[in-house]
Amino acid sequence: MDEDMIHLQSSVDTLTTQQDSLQSRVDDLEDRSRRNNIILRGIPDDRETWEECEVRGREVLHGVLDPLPETAIERAHRLGQYHPGK
Structure with missing residues (x-):
């Protein structure tokens, strides 16, 4: 049971890190798409x-x-x- 919890926590941590990275990339792309607007x-x-x-x-x-x-x-x-x- 403890091994399962450790594995699940590790998976959650990995997914959280990936989500943060993807959100950062989305924010960067949105900022770049606004550069030439008036x-x-x-x-x-x-x-x-x-x-x-x-x-x-x-x-x-x-x-x-x-x-x-x-x-x-x-x-x-x-x-x-x-x-x-x-």
Whole structure:
């Protein structure tokens, strides 16, 4: 019985260490995925498609990040819910 408990405790310790390591890797990957993000505030919300959102973002960034390469924006979308007139 004691051997079984020792074996189970060892297994739990190993799994805990592996889980901590995996969580650390997930956190690192999430942090890296956020590196090239930019949030633009104060742009009127018009229920646009993601393509229209990208065009509007490019218009706002034109001159600030000039020249803005075509590949600079991989994806564009709004945050939060749609609020008419906001």
